[in-house]
Structures are given as C-alpha cells and as structure tokens.
Amino acid sequence: MVVKNAPEIPTHLTPYQRELFLLEHSEAVHDAVTLGRRSGFYNISAEIGVGNFCKVKLGTHVLIKERVAVKIVDKLSLDKRTQKMLFREIENMVVLHHPNIIRLFEVIEDEARMHIILEYAPGGELYQKINEQGKMEETIAKKIFAQITSAVGHIHSKKLVHRDIKAENVFFMSPEVVKLGDFGFSTVTEINQSLTTFCGSPPYAAPELFTEPSYIGSFVDVWALGVLLYFITSGCMPFQADSLSKLKQVIILGSFRTFDFMSSSLRHLLGSILKAKPVNRIKMDKLLAHDWLSSEPKCKLYPESNEKLPKLGKKAGIEASALSLQSLSDEKFRVVQYMQTELGIPDSEFLPVSPKSLSHESFSKESVLGIYRILMHRLQSELPLELSASKSTSSQFKDSGVSLRDYSASQSVNGMRRNSSSGRGSAFVNGNKNGMEKRRLQNQNASSKSCSIL
Structure with a gap:
C-alpha cells in the first residue's frame, strides 16, 4: 500500500484557511474528490436514495459538522427539459425559508456533476410510515397536516406552486415534525394564472388535470393536500382503480367514502377540499383556518432572511x-x-x-x-x-439543552461563548422511487410516481 505524503500545513492558518489549503494541496483530498467521497467542504458517505438522474448520499461538512443530503446529478445525462427543471428547482428552493420545508444550502458544480446540498431529514418518508404503521390518530394527524399546510401556504405566498404534493415528498425530522421536499415540478405563477404543463402523481391529481386544457396551480395543490389528508387519516387512498384510465374516471367523478372513525370536523374538511370543481374547492387561507386545525398552534415562521451574505468591507480604514x-x-x-x-x-x-x-x-x-x-x-x-x-x-x-437564543448579541467578538452541545441533523432524501413502485401499486392504489399524467 502506497502512503502518500501529506502536505505540511502552515501553522498560522485558521480552520477555514486550513481546509482551503488541503483542498488545493492534499493528494488524499484530491483522490477523495475523484472517487466521489468529497465535494467542496463536504465528506460524502453512504447512499440514501436513487433517482432517475441522480443519487442522494449522506454528507458531513468538515468544518461545522452538519449532516446534509447531497443530491448528485449527472449533468451529462440530462436533456434540455430536465436541465431546465433542475435549475428551476434550485432557484425556487433558494427563496423558500420555512420550518417545514427542506432547506437548500449550497450547489457545487463541475463539468460533469452537480452536487445539491440539502437539509437532511433522518426520519424517512411519511408514505413509508403510513404504509408500515397504518393510519395516524387524528391528534397526531392534525400536527403533521398543520405543518404541511403551513409549508404550502408559504410556497404560495412566494408566488410558487409545488405541483407534486404527496406522502413520498414529506419527510420526518422527528416523530412529530415533518418537512416538505422535492420541488422538481414547482414553478412560479401569479394568482389565478393558468398553467398548461400537466405533471405530478396521478393518484393525487385534481380532476381538472384530466378534463381541462389548463389549470390554476394553487387549486391543484389544495386538492393534493386533501388526498394526502385522507391517506394520513385512513391509511388508504380516496380514489382507487386497477388502471390509470380507470383511475382518471374515478377522480373525475369525485366520489369517495368516509369512515365512522373520522370526526365530523375531519369529514367536513375532506369534503371541502375534494370538490371536483376547482372554484368550489376551499381556498388555502380558509383551509388553514378550518375548525379541524383550530387546536393546533400557528407555525412559528422564520424571520425573512436575505439569502446573500452580509456585505462587509472597510470604510475609512476601519475594519x-x-x-x-x-x-x-x-x-x-x-x-x-x-x-x-x-x-x-x-x-x-x-x-x-x-x-x-x-x-x-x-x-x-x-x-x-x-x-x-x-x-x-x-x-x-x-x-x-x-x-x-x-x-x-x-x-x-x-441531548442538547442549549438554544442559540442563549447567545448574547452584546458579547464582544473575542469573548463569544462556545457550545459543544449539539444540533439536529437536517435533510431531504429522495428515496428509490423505481424500486418501491411495485409495492406502492399493491398498497390500495397509493402509488404516486411523479410523471406527466396525460
């Protein structure tokens, strides 16, 4: 085994400068980059998901120890349409800043690959949880659904629509905290603007996607929320058929059954969402204020944050x-x-x-x-x-007992306290959708592979 000489690291370097030095001069780091075990400041380890044009691996930031999901995209395999969708996904995720939306941290790109650095959610998909454990009790379902609807409300407030809301795109941070991810079909839209690109997952598709030449994105998102709520609270899908053509007809008809174990308030909410005519469907603001969700506290939103770095410089010789x-x-x-x-x-x-x-x-x-x-x-x-x-x-x-709020803004630069307490892993996992498709088709038509639906 050949042991490569490690570069002599200058002693005066800061932690940040040291990592930059190693990236430039260390043969071991260069080899790790070549073998796909390193990208920028991130060490890359186990594979946690596979998509059509990408792999998702677990990563760790070498300086600040944050665990992330690294979505590795093979740029050479993308056609122009897919490239456009990818760049739109990145642009849309950058402007979204919500406690229940997967966060995009960074994009590292070379000629062949793009590494999209995302928040890591270690708890897996909502779909998997329902598939394995069955329906949620309403008290828990309220907590989960309130977070998802708050996230969708934030998306709409940014003049965006998701267009692929489903259980496979909701990820657990902890047993009662979820985040919405996968913005590959998201797009910018004005209020009541008609869209003509038909995409998403057939079991979650609104009737107008099958019957009309165009649709309103926010109405389609609300319908998908209704399908998702039904799935969470019943363990099955509201519209079921043994083929796509039959599924379309069932959805267009718009009839679904409710169960005795559902509360009257829940049944009312489902009926208000799953209305075949978009104009009769409950609007997002009314949905958020519905009686079924009234017991849930409002989501504590993040303050608006400029995504650019604070601009620091020198003025009149002052640092x-x-x-x-x-x-x-x-x-x-x-x-x-x-x-x-x-x-x-x-x-x-x-x-x-x-x-x-x-x-x-x-x-x-x-x-x-x-x-x-x-x-x-x-x-x-x-x-x-x-x-x-x-x-x-x-x-x-x-284990953490210390909040960042404990830091005092009045502390001097050199006197700032350091905490070795912990943080949480945060991040998106785009699971192996192709490998799970057969099982999903068998689960009462809960299959929701994203695709063009017409």
Whole structure:
C-alpha cells in the first residue's frame, strides 16, 4: 500500500484557511474528490436514495459538522427539459425559508456533476410510515397536516406552486415534525394564472388535470393536500382503480367514502377540499383556518432572511468587524461573528453572492455562503451554532439543552461563548422511487410516481 505524503500545513492558518489549503494541496483530498467521497467542504458517505438522474448520499461538512443530503446529478445525462427543471428547482428552493420545508444550502458544480446540498431529514418518508404503521390518530394527524399546510401556504405566498404534493415528498425530522421536499415540478405563477404543463402523481391529481386544457396551480395543490389528508387519516387512498384510465374516471367523478372513525370536523374538511370543481374547492387561507386545525398552534415562521451574505468591507480604514457588524440584525451578527472568530473566515469573503448565479461565483465565496446558510438555519431552528464532532446529529438534537437564543448579541467578538452541545441533523432524501413502485401499486392504489399524467 502506497502512503502518500501529506502536505505540511502552515501553522498560522485558521480552520477555514486550513481546509482551503488541503483542498488545493492534499493528494488524499484530491483522490477523495475523484472517487466521489468529497465535494467542496463536504465528506460524502453512504447512499440514501436513487433517482432517475441522480443519487442522494449522506454528507458531513468538515468544518461545522452538519449532516446534509447531497443530491448528485449527472449533468451529462440530462436533456434540455430536465436541465431546465433542475435549475428551476434550485432557484425556487433558494427563496423558500420555512420550518417545514427542506432547506437548500449550497450547489457545487463541475463539468460533469452537480452536487445539491440539502437539509437532511433522518426520519424517512411519511408514505413509508403510513404504509408500515397504518393510519395516524387524528391528534397526531392534525400536527403533521398543520405543518404541511403551513409549508404550502408559504410556497404560495412566494408566488410558487409545488405541483407534486404527496406522502413520498414529506419527510420526518422527528416523530412529530415533518418537512416538505422535492420541488422538481414547482414553478412560479401569479394568482389565478393558468398553467398548461400537466405533471405530478396521478393518484393525487385534481380532476381538472384530466378534463381541462389548463389549470390554476394553487387549486391543484389544495386538492393534493386533501388526498394526502385522507391517506394520513385512513391509511388508504380516496380514489382507487386497477388502471390509470380507470383511475382518471374515478377522480373525475369525485366520489369517495368516509369512515365512522373520522370526526365530523375531519369529514367536513375532506369534503371541502375534494370538490371536483376547482372554484368550489376551499381556498388555502380558509383551509388553514378550518375548525379541524383550530387546536393546533400557528407555525412559528422564520424571520425573512436575505439569502446573500452580509456585505462587509472597510470604510475609512476601519475594519468591517468593528463597523459593519454593528449594522447587522441580531441573528446575522451572531452568525457572522461565529464565522469570523471561530472558523477564521476573513472579511474579504463576505461579499454579496447572487442565488441565481450559483455557477458563476468563485468556490470560496460559494462555500462561505453555504456555511452562512447552515448556521443561520441552526440559529433560527433554536439550535447551537457548534456541533459536537463526537455525536451524531440525531443524538445531539435529543441531548442538547442549549438554544442559540442563549447567545448574547452584546458579547464582544473575542469573548463569544462556545457550545459543544449539539444540533439536529437536517435533510431531504429522495428515496428509490423505481424500486418501491411495485409495492406502492399493491398498497390500495397509493402509488404516486411523479410523471406527466396525460
């Protein structure tokens, strides 16, 4: 076995500069990149999902120890339509910032591959949970559905529609916390704008997708929420058939049965959502305020956050850390302070980076943006900035007794406390949809493979 000489690392380097140095000079790191075990600042390990044009693997940020999902896309296998969908997915995810939506942290791209760095959700799919354990009790179903509807409300508020809401695209962070992911069919739309691209999953498709030349995206999302709610609370699908053509007819007819174990309020909500005529369907704001969900507390939304790095620089010879930091919000101040003092990221890296020109910025600026997004996400999730390297993120979340809110914004740059308590793993897993399809078809027509449905 040939042992390669490790480069001599200058002693004056900060943790951030050390990793940049290794990326440039370490043969071991170069080999890891070549073999697909490293991308930028992320070590890549086990495969956790497979898609048509991608693999999803577990990754860990070498500096801040965050576990992430790394969606690895083979760019050379994409046609123009699929490329357009991929870039649209990235652009849409960048602007979404909600506690129940999978977060996009960073995109690392070379000539052949694109690595999309996403929040990691360790609990698996909602579909798998219902398939294995059966329907949820209404008290739990309310908690889960309230989070999903809040996420969809946020999506619509950004003039976006999801168009592929289904149990396979809802992921568990913990037993009672879920996140909506997979924005491959999402698109920008104005209120009541007609759309003509027919996509999504047939069992969740609204009747107008089969009968009309165009549709309103928000109405289609609401219908899919109704199908999802029915599946969560009954363990089966509201519309069932043994072929796609028959399934279309059943959905167009719009008749479904309810069960005695369903509360009257739940039955009323399902009836308000699953109306064949879109204009008669409950609107999103009324859905969120429905009596069945009235006992659930409103989702605590994240403050609006600029996705660009805070712009720091020098003015009249005064260092940015002494001047520009004072103008930042409390959250951004704490994150930038940590990045500078604990990771050693210099002021020169804090320049604005456009989310829509991910492939046109230098690697170092992009890597700093990724660190910033992860740390902001930790803070807004009330988790510690620093994770313990000796614990898994899932166990850290359980053990942590310290909130990021405990950090005082009045602390001096050099006097900032450090926490070795933990954080939670956060991230999207795009499961092996092809391998699971046969089993899903057998589960009372719950199959929901995304595709063009006409």
